[in-house]
Amino acid sequence: MAMNQRNGGSVGELDTPLEGERQTPGHTSQNGNGNPHYSLPLGNSLEEAPEVRIERLGRQRPEVFKSLWAEIGFVFSISMSQVLTEYFVSGFTVILPTLVSSLGIPSASATWPASAFSLTLACFLLVFGRLSDMYGSFPAYVAGFIWLALWSLIGGFSTDLIMLNFCRALQGLGPAMYLPSSVALIGIIYRPGPRKNLVFAIYGACAPLGFFVGIFFAGLVAEYTHWGWWFWIGCVLAVITAITSYLTIPSDIAKKRKVREARQGTDDQVRMDWWGAVFIVVGLILFTFAIIDSAHAPNGWKTPYIYVLFIVGSLLLFVAAYIEMHTRQALIPSSFFKVPSMVPLVFALFLCYGSLGIFLLYATFYMTGVMGGTPLQLVAWYAPMALGGCIISTLGGFVLHLLPGTALIVTAGVAWIVAPLLFAIAPSGANYWAYIFPSMICATIGIDITFTVANIFFTTSLSESQQGLAGSMVMLILHLGIAVCLGFSDIINTYTLDRLGLRQSYHAVFWFEVACAGVSLIIMALFVKIKRAESELTVDERMAAMNDMQLDQSTTGARNMGTDSADGADDGKLN
Structure with missing residues (x-):
């Protein structure tokens, strides 16, 4: 890529090359009307077969990273978006009882500080996804962590329910900024292939890791110190991530500005x-x-x-x-739903991610309220989920290009069913190793495989100019599914509590989760077809190839017509 060094670091600025410059994956040049023209990737040898060339490019390090360490820094910064988002979701359920007693929060209002974060996050994802496509993913990503750090700092000083709800809601705007950009940056920088699969697998593995980190620090804080330290630890992590992101993530500000100026006043200009x-x-x-x-x-x-x-x-x-x-300029253009298998996949993912939200919250409630677990015991009981997530996701990154995506998500769908089923049938005094441990393993299989396959499918199905849309849709389905399904599970829990008791009301919620996961599995098995995530041309390169083919056909047709006309004129002269 054309490299513009920022602060003398090893990471450059995403930019468009000059006309005549060697084109490599993800590179564009501006044509006469300001639209990017994507040429097919060139190899080092003219004798290299196109299939071999594409496979090689799908495995090699993107040229924007001058060294492996630069790429590692990028992956770390991007993965922290998952860690911190889950940190502020999972840990809050652990410190919530402490907050209720400390701030005098009524039990009927206790769910709102937990819900405000996810609600704000889900509702603003599409807006910030479009802004990312307009002005660049880099500034949105860094700004999101700065915003999250600010309101995490203030949130630790909350004195009543109103201030706590206000801070939690504004905290949610931070992930709404950086989550679409995180997916977009991976989608733009990495072309389809094993390397992109591995990066997305690591990215997905950090979700259960972040969930565990949130519970870990919340357990320590609830046990030994003031609850505000949970917010302030998150603030420190957000500041560190903002700094590393600024230093390691390639800036796309200049590239977006050039495209915006070239398309100014045309139908192709991306607007809000x-x-x-x-x-x-x-x-x-x-x-x-x-x-x-x-x-x-x-x-x-x-x-x-x-x-x-x-x-x-x-x-x-x-x-x-x-x-x-x-x-x-629709925030969700109709072309998004024209991608094969996209519509059924969206419905299936909505139910999958809703099942995840129910599992994470009510498994915590069950282990504390029914099994009597302390905050530190929760840390130990959730450890297999975090460790298993890291192992499964990393291994998955090496095999995603070998196995069909449909087979993988169906396997994950079965795991989605087993995870809540074990809680639903757990007897009184259930043994951890017989019920909880295998449930945690199944849960991490379900979320890690589904999240990774979905991310790769979304980013490889959309063009570079729509990677912000891909990121926002991935996260919108995730968090909206969690919010809506948690709302219905809360209704089930409330209406069955007095009649069935605490343990059985939780069992009713887990049976609802089993139903959601079952419907999702049926949809994925019957209507979703996803191929292997192997090295291939990007959407832009395929479109460019089709346009070039049509242009060649038109040129050939015009040349043949000219030849026929000339032959006709010669025949006339002979006559």
């Missing part, structure tokens, strides 16, 4: 769909709020503000869908 953004964000907030709060409202779904907000939120989402279908 402000009307769609407003209706989507407000609609999602009201819709999800109604579902989450219905379990704690005075009269459940009969409470006026619950069904009013649900109806208004649903109507706003219908209006947003209408806007998206009739605007050129």
Whole structure:
């Protein structure tokens, strides 16, 4: 790649090469109308077969990294996005009882500090994904961690429920900025192939690792010191990540500026769909709020503000869908759903990730409320999930190009069912090694394989200019699925608690999770077809090849027509 050094480091700036410059994967040149032209990757030898060349390029280190250490720094910085997001989700459930007693939070309001983070995150993902496509993933990524650090620092000083909810909601804007950019950066820098598979596998492995880290520090804080230290430890980690990200992630600001200037005033210019953004964000907030709060409202779904907000939120989402279908700059363009298997995969992932949210929260509740586990015991009981996640994801990165994606996600779907099933059938006084340990292993198999395969499928199915969309959709499905399914699980728990008791009400929730995972497995097995994640041309390169082929055909046709005309004229002269 054309390299512009930043601060003298080993990582350059993503840029577009000059005309006539050697083109390599991910490189573009501007054509006459300002649109990027992607040429096919060139090899070192003219005799190298195209298939061999593409396979080699899918394995080698991207040229933007001058050394392996530069690439390691990039992967570390990107992976921290998963660690910190899960840190602020998982750890909060452990310190929540301490917060309830310390700040005097009513039990009916205790779910909101936990929900506010994920709700804000999910609702703003599409907006920041579009801004990432417009102005670059690098600035959005770094800014997200700075924002998260700021509100984590302030959150540790919360004095009441209102301040805590406010800080948790604003914390969620940080991941909404950096999560779409993290997926986009991997999708842009790495071309399809084994190396990209491995990076995404490491990225996915950091989700259970972050979940464990959050529980670990929350357990220590709850046991030995003031709860605010959990926020401040997260703040320190966010600051460290912001610094390493600035130093190790290639900047795409200049590249986006050039494309923006070249496309200024044309239909190809990427713009913000402000009307769609407003209706989507407000609609999602009201819709999800109604579902989450219905379990704690005075009269459940009969409470006026619950069904009013649900109806208004649903109507706003219908209006947003209408806007998206009739605007050129839709936040979710119709072309996204035209990708083969995309629609059924979205529905299946929504249920998969919803199952994950239920499992993580209610497994914690079960192990503390039913099994009597202490915060530090939770750390030990969740350790297999974190360790297994690291091992499974890393090994998966080496075999994703050998096995069909459909077979992998169906295998993960079976694991999704077994994980909650073991909790659902666990007897009173259940043994950890017989029920909890295998459940943790199945859970990590399900999330790691599904997350990695889905990320690779999304990023390789969309063009470079839509990698922000790919990142935002991956994370939107994840966090919206968690929020909605947790809302319904909370309803089940609330309505069965008095009649069945604590343990059986948790069992009812786990059976609901089994049902969600089962429906997801059926959808994936019957309607989703994903091939092996092997080295291949990118979407942009395939489009360029098709355009070149059409141009050659047009040129050949015009030449033949000219020859026929000349032959006709010669025949006329002879006559």
